[in-house]
Amino acid sequence: MAAAAPARILVVEDEFLVALELEAILSAGGLEVLGPASTVVAALEIIAERRPDAAVLDVNLRGESVTPVAVSLRRLEVPFVLATAYRADDLPDALRGAVNMGKPVDSRSVVSTLKAMLGASP
């Protein structure tokens, strides 16, 4: 069986340093990064052009909420995790219940969590 292409992970994050770190962590984990996108519109464009296999979402994008992106991903049945310092109680309804990797994110657990989510998808 030919080697599968690396899974494509959409990263949505507005702070360039955090985006840089996430890209490094995911690439080191053998995953391909789409983006990073720093706005809702940029994220939706990436989703439309290159459907991701999974996503890592920052909640607050310079005052804009990532909710529309999460809703689009749910409709496409693309799994995602959050990377936010917000507590569960402070999250918008649409995002509650999503796995939160925290901020700063733990490099080992974000890769293993994403791989587990990808493994679970058909």
Added chain:
Amino acid sequence: MDDLYRMLRNGHLEAPGIVDTLDAPIAVLDEDLHVVNVSPAFCQLFRVDREDAIGPALFDFSNGPWESPELRRLLGEIVPRAAAIVAYEVVHDFPGIGERTMLVSARRLRGGAGGRRHIMVQFEDVTERRDPDAARDLLLSETRHRARNLFALAHALARETEADGFTGMAYRDAFIGRFQALLKGQALQEEVSAADFHALARQALEPLADRVRMDPGPVIHLAATQIMPMVMVLHELMTNATTHGALSTAQGMVRLSWTIADRPDGRELEVNWLEEGGPSVAEVGRRGFGSRLMQFGVTKGLGGVVQFNFEPAGLRVSLSLPVP
């Protein structure tokens, strides 16, 4: 909604000025449900120009049809008979703004030129429903969020700073240098009256003030979100110049200049970093330039582009970024 209705009923419907002053996203429709007027908030919500919004049928608008038969019946038949609908929920994937849950309220308006009957439709984006009592807690969590954010940035810096092949002390100095640039950038970003680029550059390059000559350009203020990345990018340029470039020799120096260009989609700040009097570029090679931190800082942080030109006289870096 009642106050708005009363205000419009007593005023001239056709006067665009009234609709323009309303804070809420509102569209005024004629009997055929074509848009005759919109409020600025409507244009902002749907990310559409006023000229594009006025004219088409409301339900053809924004990648329609998005109405349910029930809503069409409500707006087309029931509201015109002087009834009103309040907070009817619509869920739709709107182009450019994604899937939203909107509460639609509508009311018939009396009067208008030639006895036409217009309908006023108000949209409320409730995609995120929050408990109103959480507002205060949210402020507290914002503060906590900022502190955690700084941890995340420091963590990213620590991880990104090159360690392989460097001594512990060299790594530590490199990390602390970048960390201080980060803190300086954050502090400048939080100042109420944001500094112009000249003041910002002066502060960022202060450790080597006598080696960097500034040829000041026009006064220009960056967007708040560009301040910290700019300070970090300037710090990277300064560090590279010191380790590999012009500032690694006693005679070398840097000239910093900038201009503003008018482009079709806005203004651009063009910053030029010119190194001279340093070691021959051919000897030094291109080590250390265009680091990931610089690339991300420029493309993601500033929203711009950077070009490196290795001239015989010295490195020339040109940085271009959109500015408000």
